[in-house]
Amino acid sequence: GQQVMQIPQYQHVQEGEDFTTYCNSSTTLSNIQWYKQRPGGHPVFLIQLVKSGEVKKQKRLTFQFGEAKKNSSLHITATQTTDVGTYFCAGRSGGGADGLTFGKGTHLIIQP
Amino acid sequence: DAGITQSPRHKVTETGTPVTLRCHQTENHRYMYWYRQDPGHGLRLIHYSYGVKDTDKGEVSDGYSVSRSKTEDFLLTLESATSSQTSVYFCAISGLGGETQYFGPGTRLLVL
Numbered sequence: 001g002q003q004v005m006q007i008p009q010y011q012h013v014q015e016g017e018d019f020t021t022y023c024n025s026s027t028t029l030s031n032i033q034w035y036k037q038r039p040g041g042h043p044v045f046l047i048q049l050v051k052s053g054e055v056k057k058q059k060r061l062t063f064q065f066g067e068a069k070k071n072s073s074l075h076i077t078a079t080q081t082t083d084v085g086t087y088f089c090a091g092r093s094g095g096g097a098d099g100l101t102f103g104k105g106t107h108l109i110i111q112p
Numbered sequence: 113d114a115g116i117t118q119s120p121r122h123k124v125t126e127t128g129t130p131v132t133l134r135c136h137q138t139e140n141h142r143y144m145y146w147y148r149q150d151p152g153h154g155l156r157l158i159h160y161s162y163g164v165k166d167t168d169k170g171e172v173s174d175g176y177s178v179s180r181s182k183t184e185d186f187l188l189t190l191e192s193a194t195s196s197q198t199s200v201y202f203c204a205i206s207g208l209g210g211e212t213q214y215f216g217p218g219t220r221l222l223v224l
């Protein structure tokens with residue numbers, strides 16, 4: 001079945017440093033989504049990418065979808081303490097009702 | 113946040129007892145999902161539903177059953193709880209299969 005690999009598992013940064021998490025799928029994706037989960041909270045949808053090579057920005061967050069639609073990245077510029085949490089990518093490869101396959105997430109830890 | 117509630121929010125039970133978790137939505141979304149979240153495993157799909165009385169298995173369905181008799185309610189049952197089912201359980205809803213998912217607040221289950 002479809003697998004979505006996400007690296008790194010953990011990332012420690014100093015506040016103000018940049019952060020990047022990468023997502024790779026074993027199959028071509030029709031779309032990829034990114035979610036954020038704060039400690040003790042539930043995953044919250046951030047963005048969806050659909051087109052090959054697509055780049056979207058949300059303030060300090062930049063999301064990219066690879067040309068082959070098998071990989072994606074999330075980059076945060078100048079991290080802030082509010083960015084702490086786990087970032088998940090989730091991909092959809094087919095048209096099935098089972099929806100998304102989630103990566104295991106990257107835990108972002110920020111040291112003030 | 114989308115109108116999704118889960119009950120109970122916390123539960124402690126003993127091995128061998130049946131447990132039912134409830135997910136309730138007010139969004140009239142067609143698709144509903146049950147995930148479990150464990151350290152190092154991310155979010156894993158247990159069961160999902162694509163309509164009233166239409167359900168199917170996910171990645172980790174052994175030991176779990178589901179029912180959906182109304183659009184707004186999706187029940188997850190552990191027929192005979194085991195310690196390996198200690199986890200955080202999230203319900204999610206989606207208007208379309210494979211599209212943006214909105215998560216409930218989660219249920220923390222401890223099986224002793």
